[in-house]
Structure formats: structure tokens, C-alpha cells
Amino acid sequence: MTRDEYQQSLADLSTDVLDMADLVAGRLDRALTALETVDEDAARDVATADDEVDRRYLDLEATCIQLFARQQPVASDLRFVASSFKILTDLERVGDLAVNLARYTLAADRARFEEVDLSAIGDLAREMLDDAMTAYRTDDAALCREVAERDDDLDTLCQRASERIVRDLIEREVDDGDTWAVEELMDDVSRLLLIVRDLERVGDHAVNIAARTLYMVESDPTLV
DSSP, rough: OOOOHHHHHHHHHHHOOOHHHHHHHHHHHHHHHHHHHHHHHHHHHHHTTTHHHHHHHHHHHHHHIIIIIIOOOOOHHHHHHHHHHHHHHHHHHHHHHHHHHHHHHHHGGGGGGGTOOOHHHHHHHHHHHHHHHHHHHHTTTHHHHHHHHHHHHHHHHHHHHHHHHHHHHHHHHOOTTHHHHHHHHHHHHHHHHHHHHHHHHHHHHHHHHHHHHHHHHSSSSOOO
């Protein structure tokens, strides 16, 4: 492979990572919309369409391995390939979380906890993911650090939502003799707490992407 061909391979990898990010973000957007509107058709589409993300991930993983094995990149090229490899893993996991959210939508009774604002949490997590990928595309170290700073805001929103869910559970009156009603309520509470947890994890993966991008740009993954 000539030097020009090698540089084109690196450029193609960057484009492919960004394309996978767009695919995953689209899945996440659809899952969040389904969650907010209780759109079961959209939720089913997301829940059953994970194979495309997995295939894309495995193909690009193989590309990274080939670049490591055949070209033995050094210095900045090595950091770029290594960071891209790790970012692909985070994107694949965000895709898995989108599937989780879709499945929760199909199972949970959102009408029971309408006062819990999941949309604000989802919007912030989604924005963090978008900005993390923008930082990757533009080599923006400052934006990497901004993504990490917003993780505290996301954690706060998630903590408040979880506390609200538990408090409402404690205050809610349920006939102890109605075993089915009690179990149904507990299932809904558990699923809602899992939704909050998975939205928080989307933000965690966005921070991971920011850290890996910062390593690529500055050879140091320290965000703070």
C-alpha cells in the first residue's frame, strides 16, 4: 500500500466511524421519541434492528485490526486508529442501549409516572453524544472537555429522577391484598429506573468518546 493509499484508508476510517455514529444516533433518536410518545411501532423497529449496527461495528473493527497489523501506524496515526477503534465500541454500546430503551417502551406503563421528565435526560444525553462526535470530526479538544463537564448535569438529572420515582413509590397507595397490582407497580418502577440508568450510560459513553478523542488530539485522555 502506497503512502497516498494509506492516508486514504485513514480518511475512510474516519468517515466510516462518523457514518456509524449517525446510524446509532438515529436509532437513539427513534428510541427516545418512542419512549416519549409511547409509539410501539417505532419501539419495535428499534428493538429488532440491532443487527445493522452490530455488522457495521464488526466490519470496522476488522478494518482497524488490519491497519494495526499491516501498516503498523506510528505517532498521531496510531493514536487516531486506536481512538477510533475504542470509539466504535462505545457507539456499538449506545446502539445496545437504544434497543433497551425501545424494549422498555413496549413493556412499561408510562402513564403511571407521567411527572418524571425523561425527555430532559434523553435530550441532554443525546446532545452530549452529538458533541462528542463533532469533537472527533473536528479535532476539538475544548469541546471534549465541555462534554465531560456536562456529565455532572446529566448525573444530577438522573439522580433527581430516580429519587422522584422511589418517593412516588413510597407515597403511592396500593391495596396490599392485590398481589397482581403490587407486582405490576414494582415492574413499572424497575423498568423506569432502568431507563434512567441507561440514559445516564449514554452520557457515560459520550464522555468516553470525548476522552478517546482528546487522546487522539493531545495524546492525553485527561478531561479535567
